[in-house]
Amino acid sequence: MTMSSTLNIQNLTVSLRSGLPLLGQVNLTLEPGEVRALVGESGAGKSMIGKAVLGTLPPAARVSGGQIFLRGQALDRLNAAQRRHCVAQSAALIPQDPLTALNPVRRIAPQITDPLTRIHGWSTERAQARALDLLERVEIRDPARVMRSYPHELSGGMRQRILIAAAFAPSPPLIVADEPTTALDVTVQKQILKLIRELQKEVGTAVLFVTHDMGVVAKISQKVSVLFQGRVMEDATTEAIFTNPTHPYTRALIAATPSYADPSRSFSPVPAELIAQMKSEIAKEEVW
Amino acid sequence: MAVPLTCPQTDPAPALFSVRGLRLSFPDSAHKPLFAPAPRIEVLKGLDLDLPKGQITGIVGESGSGKSTLGRVLVRLMRPDAGQVLLNGQDISTLNEAALRPLRRNLQMIFQDPMSSLNPRHKVWRIVAAPLARYECGSAPQIGLAERRDQALRALERVGLDPGFGERYPHELSGGQRQRVGIARAIALEPEFILADEIVSGLDVSSQAQVLSLLKSLAQEMNLTIAFISHDLSVIRHLCDNVIVLNRGEILENGSVEQVFSAPQSDITRLLLDAIPLPELDDKWFD
Numbered sequence: 001m002t003m004s005s006t007l008n009i010q011n012l013t014v015s016l017r018s019g020l021p022l023l024g025q026v027n028l029t030l031e032p033g034e035v036r037a038l039v040g041e042s043g044a045g046k047s048m049i050g051k052a053v054l055g056t057l058p059p060a061a062r063v064s065g066g067q068i069f070l071r072g073q074a075l076d077r078l079n080a081a082q083r084r085h086c087v088a089q090s091a092a093l094i095p096q097d098p099l100t101a102l103n104p105v106r107r108i109a110p111q112i113t114d115p116l117t118r119i120h121g122w123s124t125e126r127a128q129a130r131a132l133d134l135l136e137r138v139e140i141r142d143p144a145r146v147m148r149s150y151p152h153e154l155s156g157g158m159r160q161r162i163l164i165a166a167a168f169a170p171s172p173p174l175i176v177a178d179e180p181t182t183a184l185d186v187t188v189q190k191q192i193l194k195l196i197r198e199l200q201k202e203v204g205t206a207v208l209f210v211t212h213d214m215g216v217v218a219k220i221s222q223k224v225s226v227l228f229q230g231r232v233m234e235d236a237t238t239e240a241i242f243t244n245p246t247h248p249y250t251r252a253l254i255a256a257t258p259s260y261a262d263p264s265r266s267f268s269p270v271p272a273e274l275i276a277q278m279k280s281e282i283a284k285e286e287v288w
Numbered sequence: 289m290a291v292p293l294t295c296p297q298t299d300p301a302p303a304l305f306s307v308r309g310l311r312l313s314f315p316d317s318a319h320k321p322l323f324a325p326a327p328r329i330e331v332l333k334g335l336d337l338d339l340p341k342g343q344i345t346g347i348v349g350e351s352g353s354g355k356s357t358l359g360r361v362l363v364r365l366m367r368p369d370a371g372q373v374l375l376n377g378q379d380i381s382t383l384n385e386a387a388l389r390p391l392r393r394n395l396q397m398i399f400q401d402p403m404s405s406l407n408p409r410h411k412v413w414r415i416v417a418a419p420l421a422r423y424e425c426g427s428a429p430q431i432g433l434a435e436r437r438d439q440a441l442r443a444l445e446r447v448g449l450d451p452g453f454g455e456r457y458p459h460e461l462s463g464g465q466r467q468r469v470g471i472a473r474a475i476a477l478e479p480e481f482i483l484a485d486e487i488v489s490g491l492d493v494s495s496q497a498q499v500l501s502l503l504k505s506l507a508q509e510m511n512l513t514i515a516f517i518s519h520d521l522s523v524i525r526h527l528c529d530n531v532i533v534l535n536r537g538e539i540l541e542n543g544s545v546e547q548v549f550s551a552p553q554s555d556i557t558r559l560l561l562d563a564i565p566l567p568e569l570d571d572k573w574f575d
Contacts, residue, residue: 041492042463157351182490185351185519186563193565194574212492215565219573242569256493257567258500258522260549267526269497 301340346524402466413454464495
């Protein structure tokens with residue numbers, strides 16, 4: 001473990017109160033300025049990793065083993081208040097659904113500036129200026145008017161851009177992006193991915209990017225963790241994943257992604273035999 | 289089947305739907321003057337198109353291009369302002385609800401979000417059987433509950449869900465399974481036409497591949513005509529026979545997928561193609 005890692009997760013296990021494991025022995029590191037994609041099918045536990053880091057696991061789930069180091073700080077050694085403070089200082093979330101993530105009865109401005117003034121201790125003027133600046137960076141026309149607007153007055157694409165601006169505003173060392181483009185159509189998705197990439201380079205933020213789209217993985221990330229039933233099946237550079245994937249599941253996920261450029265390749269679901277085989281391997285491990 | 293690729297004008301399949309001069313507008317209530325009617329926003333600006341029988345036609349465009357509105361006019365959930373919608377030669381654009389009634393069983397829908405389009409309080413078999421109760425089936429008018437249940441289970445079987453699924457509730461299913469239930473409900477009445485509006489955009493890639501190959505094989509088996517609305521041209525390339533590209537209520541492209549994908553006529557189509565992240569490394573994609 002290098003002390004300089006933004007995020008270092010070691011043997012993380014998350015289970016339901018009933019004992020059912022959601023994540024098993026997850027290991028991953030995230031260096032400053034790096035984008036790591038967490039990829040897998042629905043229910044693979046990709047979002048759960050981000051939630052465990054941010055401390056927003058659902059009430060029924062808890063961390064039952066392993067450690068999370070956020071900028072070298074072991075989160076399990078902190079009490080609840082310290083942990084909240086530590087996470088709020090160094091991490092931000094870009095949520096999946098822009099329609100429900102903003103408070104419908106508050107204007108946009110305080111929703112961006114509140115964390116800056118309350119958590120990061122900025123002056124109101126500085127927070128306002130930063131919010132305006134970032135809204136411009138995410139290509140929102142007339143940011144002053146948007147700051148005074150309510151969420152319902154804005155389109156889905158605009159709201160998602162506002163959430164991105166809000167996440168990047170304090171220049172946090174870590175951003176968890178939980179499927180930030182799944183709700184958007186392809187042209188808006190490309191703009192948003194481009195934005196995340198530019199801001200991430202500019203600010204030097206490390207991003208944990210949750211997605212199920214291997215196409216998005218190929219474009220945005222440098223490292224990839226492939227997840228299945230809460231286990232990391234493969235952890236490699238993006239280049240290795242696409243040029244020389246070692247795990248059959250990784251190959252199956254790439255094969256399941258349609259490509260207009262290659263109509264001769266018939267895309268196919270992950271084979272049932274492969275899933276059965278991986279499940280039995282996981283079951284064996286659990287007995288052990 | 290040998291289709292002469294060199295001669296794109298020949299159209300061997302007759303049209304199930306022929307749309308001519310279709311116009312539709314919504315009132316713009318945000319800009320309504322106090323005592324005057326609201327100005328209209330034109331959503332469909334005079335569309336002409338055909339949906340050939342037994343083929344899958346992809347309808348693609350950005351948000352707000354009018355693709356869902358077009359779909360809703362085809363199944364007459366909306367009434368157009370002007371123009372004709374010919375279904376097997378009969379204009380359905382101005383028919384009232386009573387006259388539409390017998391046609392409705394032929395026009396089925398599958399929706400984007402199965403969680404909100406399946407009744408959470410009903411078991412799966414009841415959801416699939418619901419349309420059977422509303423329409424006379426074949427020669428027998430008003431079939432009994434037991435028979436409707438059997439038919440529903442048969443429809444579930446056709447989409448690859450064994451009868452045990454009939455006793456489950458929607459929340460007990462995965463996203464891909466829910467979408468199969470939506471398909472089972474749509475095919476239960478053996479319709480001629482299915483409108484599929486963004487039915488795979490909420491699914492992960494593996495479930496997406498399953499649902500699409502299911503839809504394709506059902507279309508062939510049942511000789512279905514499908515309008516497949518999507519913003520993903522990769523999916524359309526693999527699934528559809530024809531594609532219509534819409535932009536701001538106008539048709540930019542209309543032709544076979546081979547034609548449109550090999551030589552896109554409009555910049556917008558190229559823009560839509562370039563925006564798709566392909567599963568391959570490409571440093572220059574963002575430039």
